[in-house]
Amino acid sequence: xxxxxxxxxxxxxxxxxxxxxxxxxxxxxxxDMLIEQAHKTNTELRIMQSxxxxxxxxxxxxxxxxxxGILINPGALTHTSYALRDAIAAVGLPTVEVHLSNxxxxxxxxxxxxxxxxxxxxxxxxxxxxxxxGLAALLDHLLx
Ligand code: DQA
Numbered sequence: 001x002x003x004x005x006x007x008x009x010x011x012x013x014x015x016x017x018x019x020x021x022x023x024x025x026x027x028x029x030x031x032d033m034l035i036e037q038a039h040k041t042n043t044e045l046r047i048m049q050s051x052x053x054x055x056x057x058x059x060x061x062x063x064x065x066x067x068x069g070i071l072i073n074p075g076a077l078t079h080t081s082y083a084l085r086d087a088i089a090a091v092g093l094p095t096v097e098v099h100l101s102n103x104x105x106x107x108x109x110x111x112x113x114x115x116x117x118x119x120x121x122x123x124x125x126x127x128x129x130x131x132x133x134g135l136a137a138l139l140d141h142l143l144x
Contacts, residue, residue: 001042001142003135004063004093005034006056007049008075014100022100023127030128034071037135053077057087064091069138071131073098078113089118094141098134099124 007027010017015026031047038045046067048059056077063070070093077084078097088095095118102125103110116122120141123134 001069001139002044002046002067003038003138004059004067004070005031005045005047005135006059006070006072006074007047008056008073008077009051009053010075011073012049012051025128030131033128034131034135037132041139043135043139053081053083057083060084060087060091060093063093067093069093069142070095071098071134071138072096072115073100073131074115078103078115079109081114085114085118088115094138095119096134096138096141097122097124098130100127100130101125 011027014022014030015024027049034047035045050056060070070088072095074081074084074097097113097115097119103113104124113122121137123130123137126133
């Protein structure tokens with residue numbers, strides 16, 4: 001199984017970015033945890049972070065040529081990007097959306113995800129564990 005892991009804008013700053021909201025794990029630590037989890041389940045990950053919407057779209061388009069699923073934390077693009085939503089719908093790869101914080105318990109503008117309707121599901125609010133739960137849920141879904 002090959003999975004694309006996508007981290008959107010500002011997630012490169014994890015560890016120092018508002019740790020009271022997003023926790024103290026760096027992105028590298030989250031990625032290492034995912035790689036270890038994937039290793040145990042014979043899964044190959046390709047991991048990318050970008051602050052640029054177009055780069056994320058290109059990675060999603062590419063994944064249709066090699067991948068079976070996508071795990072994505074779209075960051076603030078969750079709430080704004082029709083293009084990201086369309087890309088996920090266009091490639092048709094099963095996608096799980098994850099958030100470190102509980103977006104439904106925060107500001108009004110964060111409560112709507114434009115991405116969720118084209119995803120298998122959404123995991124939100126468990127800090128770095130959202131990624132672990134998200135990957136497990138995606139793999140379970142794909143193996144069914
Ligand atoms: C986030 C939530 C978004 O609202 C925010 O813009 C982020 C991070 C999260 O993981 O909790 O950048 O996706």
